[in-house]
Amino acid sequence: MSRMVGTVSRGIRTPIIRSGDDLVEIVTASLLDAAASEGFALRDRDIVAMTEAIVARAQGNYASVDDIAADVKAKLGGGTIGVIFPILSRNRFAICLRGIAKGAKKIVLMLSYPSDEVGNHLVSLDAVDAKGVDPYKDVLTLEQYRALFGYEKHPFTGVDYVAYYQELIEGCGAEAEIIFANDPRAILPYTKDVLCCDIHTRARTKRLLKAAGGERVLGLDEILNAPVNGSGCNEKYGLLGSNKSTEEQVKLFPRDCQGLVEAIQGRLLEKTGKHVEVMVYGDGAFKDPVGKIWELADPVVSPAYTAGLEGTPNELKLKYLADNDFAHLSGEALRDAIKDRIHKKDGDLVGQMVSEGTTPRRLTDLIGSLCDLTSGSGDKGTPVVFIQGYFDNYTTE
Incomplete structure (x- = not known):
């Protein structure tokens, strides 16, 4: 059989x-x-x-909140730091934010809206449309955001990330100011020292900021990209890919x-x-x-x-073959014809209609x-x- x-x-x-x-x-x-x-x-x-979690654990690739703080302070000066485009995550970013805040006197936190980079929504697109806000150009203060959208909570976690992140910053002894924008350059009137916390768009974000007059502009990939006080590190990704281990420690990407x-x-x-x-x-x-x-x-x-x-x-679309090239066949004849076509397929099917939909x-x-x-x-x-x-x-x- x-x-x-x-x-x-x-x-x-x-x-x-x-x-x-x-x-x-x-x-x-x-x-x-x-x-x-x-x-x-x-x-x-x-x-x-x-x-990756068991690989990093076996490697002992951990760092503390204080390690993060020391690196942030050494690289960004310890004054007013713009922290832009973080994802909304208790596991992924909250503990990193604590370390960042401990390494600064003031954090100007700039959140993208209506959602973060990986799709966690602060507000819905419908709400943004209803209020006549243009997320491509409008920069909102915390007061304006609250007046427009109130106190939205994440549908899965039940967390108001705006309030949560503000409390984390202030709980670490730093002053907190929160704005909402999607153009990274909107942070520059507040500070020229910026930590870019986006993941997949970080190269563009850093490029735009530096071209617009940003002075000390770093990404999370440049924090803990070398050991601090004997900590773990990730030379390529820094804090990117890290997540919470304990209340005072992160597990870094392997x-x-x-x-x-x-x-x-x-x-x-x-x-x-x-x-x-x-x-x-x-x-x-x-x-x-x-x-x-x-x-x-x-x-x-x-x-x-x-x-x-x-x-x-490098695959053929079977339903395309069945509905087009071999529409006149059925049963064993159809099976044999499709098998024969698979045996004879090209090594590179890119652009061919028969691979469309794979x-x-x-x-x-x-x-x-x-x-x-x-x-x-x-x-x-x-x-x-x-x-x-x-x-x-x-x-x-």
Whole structure:
């Protein structure tokens, strides 16, 4: 009988990971134990992925609020600092804001509106339209914002992030002033020392500010990009990708993990004789249609992956073939014709109508999103994901 199952994604349980743990040994042993327990076997081109959180934890890549404060003060002067375009997150940004505020006398916090970069809304677009506000050009003070929109709370968390961030800043001993704008240059009348907290648009934001007269202009990727008082760091991403560990500590995005994925690939080849692809994943890249949140708060989906995961899918659209080229066929004749077309497909289908509607995204972004949904973000206890059949197609037996 022909094979009836395509892609399978399994969450793999592991021990709780602590600083200093050997992830090569733990990931390999956990996967092989799961295979023995559940009765599946590894195959060539299977995929093993581990969440960035366990990699950073094993590395001991942590920093304190005071470490953040020291770096901010040293690099931005410790006076009035513009903090612009942060995401609205208790887990991702609030603890970073505490460190930033401790490193300054005054914070001018500039929030984008109606939503942050990853889709968390302060107010709805409909509310902005109803009030006749143009978010592309209008700069609002806190008083104007409250008069227009009142005290909106996030639909999922129930938090008024405007009040929450103001209280965090003031609780750290800094003065707080809040404005709302979407042009980064709107911060410059308040201060020329600016910390850009956006993630995926940070290069443009910094470029515009520097061209418009910003003096000390940095991004979160330039805070804790080297150790401070013996702290962890991330040379490439700094504070980007960090999240709350304790009330006084952040876990940073993992560093130098290319060697890890290659070592796990080598260990699995040694143990099983199979060439398995390996990657580290963080947030998936997808949008929630209800909450409107675009999930990707990490700087990248995958900071490290083995060579076989490079590139984008090269797939034919089966329904296009069935409805167009082979509309006159059915049953076994249709199956055989489609299989034959797959066997003969070009190595690069970009721009061809027969591939229209397939997903034009990088493999690591697609696979990372699948992994993120499989492992979840709570108490599943499966920080390793094992995927089989991802590279199969309709012809694979």
